[in-house]
Amino acid sequence: MDMSETSQPTIDEVDLLLANARLRDELEPYRDESIDTSTGRMNLRTENEYLASMLAWERAPALPIASWFTPVLELPPPDSLDDDSLNELLSATIEKLYSQKVVLRFTDHLSNRELYKIIYRDILPCCEKKVEIPGKFLEWRCFEDTDTWLRYYADAVERRRYQEEHDVRMPPSERPKYRRDLPH
Incomplete structure (x- = not known):
């Protein structure tokens, strides 16, 4: 009898099954209607x-x-910065955010100062779950209303x-003023 014709699981499949059972057991305390x-x-x-x-x-x-x-990212208030300092700090901050897997999306309608204010006022103080999963990013959409998106x-x-x-009624379609090439 050829061994390849048997239906016994391989060692890899057994490991996967054991891991699956362990993961399901570990998820059990968190189960509710929000977890599928x-x-x-x-x-x-x-x-x-x-x-x-x-x-x-x-x-x-x-x-x-x-x-x-580390250390905690603290930015100076937007009103305390001249345009050149703000632009330089904005660029460095966007790179730092990306290093922590935070991606900014839909920023091209915002001036540099407006984008800096959103980072300062909305993004940095926002409590989010920091999840270390390879290839996964927190996407921050930088618009507040549907009209802007449309x-x-x-x-x-x-x-x-x-x-x-x-x-x-739809707002007119426009090209954003501030084209950016952000990390993504």
Whole structure:
């Protein structure tokens, strides 16, 4: 009898099954209606990665983003900086945020000073879960209302779909003034 025709699991499959059982046990205390551990048709390796990411999320502390840095990232108030100092500090801060897996999106409608204010006022003090999962980033969308998104960032299909769903008058589509090439 050829051994390749047997249906016994390989050592790797056994390890994956054991890891799966351990992950499900460790997730049990966190289970409620907000956690979906039904993994459908995922293969075992993908399911384990998914369960591990859920467990990392549940265990991660919620901290102000400024506290994700050593030392804590403190910026001077925007009004205390001249344009040149602010621009230099903004660029360095964007790189620091990226180093902690914070990606800024939809910034091209904002001046440098406006973007710096958002980082200073909204992003750094915001409590978020710091999750260490390879390849995963916290995406911060730098617009406050749907009109801004529709005006500067939504493509024609998204604009049409939004108009059909909400039956509203659309703002004119415009190109953002401040084109940036941010890390992503």
